[in-house]
Amino acid sequence: MNELEKKLLYGTKPDPVVATEEQNKYLKKFREEREFDNIKPSTVKNDITSLKVFLAFCEEIEKEPYSLTTHDFVIFFNMLNNRRNCTVRTQNRYFNLLKVFFRLLKYDNFKEFERESIERKRFSKFEKKHYDTINFDTYNRIIKEIILSNSRTRLRDALIVRVLWETGCRRSEALSIRYKDCDFEKGRFRIRDTKTYEERTVVIAQETVEILQGYIKENIRRDSNDYIFQNEMIPNGKRVKLDWITNVFKKAVRKLKEEGVIPEGKRIVIHSLRHGRATDLLDKGVPIDVVKEILGHRSLETTLYYSHSKERKDGMLDNIQKLL
Missing domain, CATH: 1.10.443.10 (Intergrase catalytic core)
Known part of the structure; x- marks a missing residue:
């Protein structure tokens, strides 16, 4: 079966990421903190799915989340764009999710990337109107x-x-x-x-x-x-x-x-x-x-x-x- 046939049969959506034992320790901590904040279970579930992608990236470059540099985050978002074909809206969600993740785990290394991204206007919560209002x-x-x-x-x-x-x-x-x-x-x-x-x-x-x-x-x-x-x-x-x-x-x-x-x-x-x-x-x-x-x-x-x-x-x- 060639690549075009695979795309027709299975689509181009990336395979789901399965968490490793190392990743699960971060996911467990994140889940507990979000449950304490009374975040809806469906929201937590979606966030966990996205975090698996991020943590798999960390393992791929052989770094822990707390040791990532600003350039590492740049590489991660480039990966979302180029390898996973994520839309701008999805990338914005990852950005907001990582802000929460690093805050809850009390790691400071995301802050520099966050500041730089704001200066470069790379991520914006409401940078475009996704649908119109109705009268x-x-x-x-x-x-x-x-x-x-x-x-x-x-x-x-x-x-x-x-x-x-x-x-x-x-x-x-x-x-x-x-x-x-x-x-x-x-x-x-x-x-x-x-x-x-x-x-x-x-x-x-x-x-x-x-x-x-x-x-x-x-x-x-x-x-x-x-x-x-x-x-x-x-x-x-x-x-x-x-x-x-x-x-x-x-x-x-x-x-x-x-x-x-x-x-x-x-x-x-x-x-x-x-x-x-x-x-x-x-x-x-x-x-x-x-x-x-x-x-x-x-x-x-x-x-x-x-x-x-x-x-x-x-x-x-x-x-x-x-x-x-």
């Missing part, structure tokens, strides 16, 4: 597209998208809402399964409450611990799969692009709903610290990013100039 009109067109589809779950799917828009929840948070989390009289949900491990309360419109109450009457299971958005293909009350609602959203966006409603160059993804909610709330005068709490962000910096603060700042400067 109310586009959101409405997406809802309409889902409702007009032939899918027998179209009501449920459109309702999930509506809840995502109104609450600003993450996809996993909305799909994890259970009956016991709902106050239908007040139109409030308690969000438990959060990225930050901190519970918060979100609200929906009264009209959405009425639609939701009509929908959940058809649920197979309605005990307090059951999910409100259930997978209709499985009669045990399991929640809707994350990929399902993502694909429903993608399909609607793709159709609207074909019709010219959404510009082809716009990258609208399901997370754009969360960005759109942040922008909408700020445009309506809701203080940014309140928006931060509603969205469940750890820092105001993230909320500013979600609201596309550069565009907002440019608009504010234009308005200030008119007052001069």
